[in-house]
Amino acid sequence: MSLLIKNGRIITASGDQVADILVEGETIVAIGRNLPAGNARVIDASGLLVFPGGIDPHVHLDMPFMGTFSSDSYETGTRAALHGGTTMVIDFILQKQGDSLRHALEEWSARADGTAVGDYSFHMAVTDFNEETKKEIKGFVDEEGITSFKTFMAYKGALMIDDRQMVGLMEEVKRCGGLVTVHATNGDMIDYLIAKHRAEGKLAPLYHYLSQPEVTEAEASERFAAMSRYTGCPGYIVHLTCEGALNAVREAAKCNQHVFVETCIQYLLLDASLYEKDFEGAKWVMSPPLREKKDQETLWAGINQGLVNVVATDHCPFMWEQKLMGREDFSKIPNGHPAIEHRFELLFSEGVQGGRISLNRFVEVACTNPAKIFGMFPRKGTLGIGSDADIVLLDPNEEHTLSAKTHHMNVDYSAYEGRAVKGKVKTVILRGQVAIDNGECHLKKGYGQFIKRSKVTDHI
Amino acid sequence: MSLLIKNGRIITASGDQVADILVEGETIVAIGRNLPAGNARVIDASGLLVFPGGIDPHVHLDMPFMGTFSSDSYETGTRAALHGGTTMVIDFILQKQGDSLRHALEEWSARADGTAVGDYSFHMAVTDFNEETKKEIKGFVDEEGITSFKTFMAYKGALMIDDRQMVGLMEEVKRCGGLVTVHATNGDMIDYLIAKHRAEGKLAPLYHYLSQPEVTEAEASERFAAMSRYTGCPGYIVHLTCEGALNAVREAAKCNQHVFVETCIQYLLLDASLYEKDFEGAKWVMSPPLREKKDQETLWAGINQGLVNVVATDHCPFMWEQKLMGREDFSKIPNGHPAIEHRFELLFSEGVQGGRISLNRFVEVACTNPAKIFGMFPRKGTLGIGSDADIVLLDPNEEHTLSAKTHHMNVDYSAYEGRAVKGKVKTVILRGQVAIDNGECHLKKGYGQFIKRSKVTDHI
Amino acid sequence: MSLLIKNGRIITASGDQVADILVEGETIVAIGRNLPAGNARVIDASGLLVFPGGIDPHVHLDMPFMGTFSSDSYETGTRAALHGGTTMVIDFILQKQGDSLRHALEEWSARADGTAVGDYSFHMAVTDFNEETKKEIKGFVDEEGITSFKTFMAYKGALMIDDRQMVGLMEEVKRCGGLVTVHATNGDMIDYLIAKHRAEGKLAPLYHYLSQPEVTEAEASERFAAMSRYTGCPGYIVHLTCEGALNAVREAAKCNQHVFVETCIQYLLLDASLYEKDFEGAKWVMSPPLREKKDQETLWAGINQGLVNVVATDHCPFMWEQKLMGREDFSKIPNGHPAIEHRFELLFSEGVQGGRISLNRFVEVACTNPAKIFGMFPRKGTLGIGSDADIVLLDPNEEHTLSAKTHHMNVDYSAYEGRAVKGKVKTVILRGQVAIDNGECHLKKGYGQFIKRSKVTDHI
């Protein structure tokens, strides 16, 4: 079966051309003017922008949490992602301290395999680095195609590794050709502040915010960059939110170091004033928390400076009832917010239509860099001959409004309720199949594949 | 007439695909697998890399200097460039202090028009910004398609403008949609050191180097970035050479500012030890001078960090006899060295084959960014449907040696004599015509066109 | 004649002791408990703080300006200084461009000698550095006891020297054992902004402020520090006002450089909101202008960090009628404000009583560091055996209010009208003579001596 997408304005991270795209099977085979349709299904893209499928490298689907799970399954989550132009996600496997990486991989695969609608991969979160864990790294890189290893500098006793483990992991991951990613906040300081606020009876969502001040992120980012520099292991900071943390990266640049930086769409668009809404602030309880307007400016600038490489979501939705677990105590509010469906359109609307970033930069941070950094390029992340036919058609001028009533994520509130967006995803193709058209999903549960990834490089 | 380039590995700044390219007339019309040849001339690119034509945005051809001229004319210079994979150059028109911009444009056009073999454009160097000059800016941007305005913070009395003029120019250029570029060194300090060295009888080429210490460049770069930030005018630093200057840019990044940075191939590869060779050092007398090994490391890192955007040459060749004008006094050595022909291959060899940068990054800094920053994208700088068919086929494995005996530049020495290079340009196409093949140039004098450029943006 | 000051709490920059001070002639001869009075006049200092006489190293008395003069003569100015606890000042001789240093010295000496009530010295402002000027430097250091050379990076055409002159001057001053001080603002940028505002009809005092944004000072401070580092000449920045400029110094500290920093009392206490008062803002039209609250914080912190070494005034008073010269055009308002009388008490009140600095630090920045940096220590700036008996008795608890009605400066408005001050100078002694007592000055015009200064060092 083949598809011919006609007359779209095709945008890649470094291209801008009006042309047709011919797809055969799962693959793009030609881009050109007036390509013959043959027996291909023709999709008219006149007036539309044609992008590579979005890649969200930071999501948490069906994630076990305090006896329950994040509310989007691999099915609902990847389907919602497709609605919003994201054709692939990377989720996180969490090692249980005291247990093996492999065991966690099996557990996560059991939930995802045969369930996902869109394509997916996993980062392997190493929460207990020891001699046994060390032996498993090479197999993940060479055989499982899982080449990125997530670490936590917070959540002591559950997820956190100390700096000794971090340096040890970095040396092993470097040796094997992988990448270490990090949740970079100073967990000890945060634990202190949480305990202090609770002891003082300060229990509202606002105190979630006040327990994770900018310094906790700046400090840890600086520390992570120092360890990455010392070991020479490629490093990647997830969900960087603030000026202090980006300045730590900028300072590290003076030592000729390159550490990749991801921010998330919410840190570009929302700010901490939302925590002043009493318990409604729980909708945006996530870690790190939302920051200030000055931080938004810093992040947009960082994208244009080439220092912020990726815009993700850290999608981790919980139903309002689940959020209510923390009604009496902010520290019990499940962390996370729903965004997997909106990242692509929001970044387009605020970034490109808002005049903050170019079309090429949009594709770079939403599609291409995630693919490159995580070892899937050029199969994913661009529109090239031989690439997977993951394609998004977007009408740049169509305005619409986000709402829990209309979104496709399995969560009963929207973090962006009522927000106006300029630019709407019209058609999405995943590996040659029309996934989304006219607001309908045409793919079945299980269509999504696990994508094996290659060894990584610190040069993209 | 059409061309079909078959089976090459096509690399753009964000693409990597094995495919055919079909060219009709001057334009690329299709990229795909197994494109039908029709009556097109077929060029087999199997095993070759296929790049966009290189763009060197910093050259000086036929430049008047002390009663003589730089030794490459627009003919010999652009032809040599083509031999080395560079299909377009941007030269500098120099306003004469006291005279108009337009008069200088006419003078430069007279030398270039009908002479160039490859495509070209001009930056307009503003050396005397006053009320009359101010009135000319808009016309250059809107009508002449000359949107970048070069300034000098050195060469007082000849080319230098002071900071008052700089800020005034920036405000006007910003208003008109242009870009201010700068030779950022502290000319006053340099003039002092030159005079001091001469007074002390220190007259060898080494003292050219010692008269332009790193601080003179770091200081001026910092100052330029500050003025660009204050005015909001997009800025671009030409031929940045050293750690101190790049750190000034990195520091400016913390103020959320983006200033574009160009380095030149020689600053990545050569170092100041060459000035210890007595008068032979005159071959590399240029401004700024070559720096230290630590600066090379900084520049390569800056490329990977996304902070160094362009690799150019500052090509300004002089015959050895011309260089001899300064035998008794370094300050009389004509500044500049020949590199227009070698930039593309040297950057490929040392950058890509040397494992320092990726293929995509190579294209970004050698082709795409110059086109984007200077308003010629996507017509130039990439391989896309509708783009000019400026195409380079390079054999990544062919090794060869640079020499004045074999180069095509009109200069009787090589700054890279005997240097081994891995990767050789085999075929070059300019606007659909085979320009270089088998080491021969097939284009005539005058084929090269003046390319009008668009308004610029600080978002690329 | 002798004096015995009994039972005061004697504070120096590193001492804190309750004791008696015995003065014989002009000199302190003993400090101790229960010193015998002999035939000495006894002054009871119980409950008072006893400080070294304040030194204000930045004043402009009887300064020629646009056909008139700053309104305090050496008589009225030094007398007012004494009233406020400042026993010595350093004024500025301004070389006339095209003329010699010596000629200016003669002119200034003619106005000061035999006129001053308090002690004084001069900085020599070099506004035209050339081969002739260069020859004069050594004589000023060795014979005149004038070892500090002031430069201006602003006021082109009148006072400014360019960077070539600056570097040349620094090398000569270093060779001779002197110090280069600087008014560090980018005059070219400021000239641009002044002209622009005037052209736009923006003529109120507010535009004086808006014509000298922080960047103009930060940039020049960074540039000056770079030149000082390159030449190795000790440097001193006068009237540093803002975060950007102090950060430039802090950044220079990373290169192991030490550059001395002076701020003025007004930059610690007043802010730019005063410019919003229509023409009344003219009272505070000075260069640099008042800054923001965040800058005040930075300056106080800089004092405690040891990076801001001196608090001066840049006292340069003009009668309201003189200020009115700029009623229609801010650029015609004579620059400067009256503060010579209040610096000591204001710094005590806001710094020490306000809990911002220690008593020792107060003496360090108001007395000792000026003496050390400018080569008068230990004769001046401390209370030691053999030091000049320049002594201030201050009641730390007496509250009073500043006003033009009560001040002793020859100016008809107060820049601090109505400001409450905690701490009052009660008695002042200059070289063993009671200068001020009970609010009366007991010294005659001409008592003040010109103090020859020693070669300087960058180690204090």
Added chain:
Amino acid sequence: MSLLIKNGRIITASGDQVADILVEGETIVAIGRNLPAGNARVIDASGLLVFPGGIDPHVHLDMPFMGTFSSDSYETGTRAALHGGTTMVIDFILQKQGDSLRHALEEWSARADGTAVGDYSFHMAVTDFNEETKKEIKGFVDEEGITSFKTFMAYKGALMIDDRQMVGLMEEVKRCGGLVTVHATNGDMIDYLIAKHRAEGKLAPLYHYLSQPEVTEAEASERFAAMSRYTGCPGYIVHLTCEGALNAVREAAKCNQHVFVETCIQYLLLDASLYEKDFEGAKWVMSPPLREKKDQETLWAGINQGLVNVVATDHCPFMWEQKLMGREDFSKIPNGHPAIEHRFELLFSEGVQGGRISLNRFVEVACTNPAKIFGMFPRKGTLGIGSDADIVLLDPNEEHTLSAKTHHMNVDYSAYEGRAVKGKVKTVILRGQVAIDNGECHLKKGYGQFIKRSKVTDHI
């Protein structure tokens, strides 16, 4: 009993005067010219420098370690200190994890009380901060006169506290009016490197050095400064050794923070090349290790910039036989080197005579700042009326050579064997008693007193 020290050149941190000092009992009562001798013992100080007694705020005497003790007792250690001009030391009480602060205080007091010859105090090292520990802080400050609390960011499982404890401690110490001091190195990274080197059979003293690279100290210093800034608790970094760490402090200065910095004499004078001497390098095995020449430059500059406030020793001597415990494994070498006797003379010789620092600065960092920062000023640290008569007479021109044969410390090697010193301590007075004269100690064991200290301030 009284003493009259005649005609010395008396130097304090801000004074320089030739005069006599009269001592009655333990106290200075007068400073002046030609003071009457009365029945006082007269000491002729003509031609000598007269300094306040040195204070070494970082020593470890009789410190329990692996079943043995550091080789200097409070008797031998404080006596050796007196020989070298140091009249007071501050030692460290180490809390045992799981045990109370008080219990440790009792243990340490038992060893020191009645034993010391010179005066002393203790820092309280908090190695286990919990609810019980928290309750003890106030008592130490208010009743015991122990106002500084030492922390370790290294030595996990023995001395280290985590950042949660650190922040908690800081808040409590701030509340009580104390100061938190820190051994700032990243213990986790160091533990990793030690284990790695041992696993690789790299067991020589050189690997002690290579296990503690600059980054481990820079990182921890930055982190400590961040926590100090966040909590507002005054902070003090002990034994800072390197450029990276001082730059962290300089960067913190930009946030208007002041954190006190101590370096030690060995980091100013010795460098890591000593570790290349096979096992002899064990003599200088200490933590942090010696660094590079560039770090020495940074530290001297830091002193002149006012950012390095104190020069101490971290004196912790071990006999050669004790050092041999680590012959087969660097990690078993007892850490520390003997310096308590030499600090004052070495700093004078290399600092003052070497032209690197002024006489005043010498006193500031060797005497006055330790007294001020740790709450003993003006009783200790200066020469003022009412101050303890702790006085050192030093002949600035006498040259001598350091050696284990002649030193007074109880250790059988010298870390400075054969080093020439210009300037020799001739006479030392402690609280009015001649302690050292003609190379003999005239004080008995037990003369030394425990000095209660006051609440501290971050303004000195």
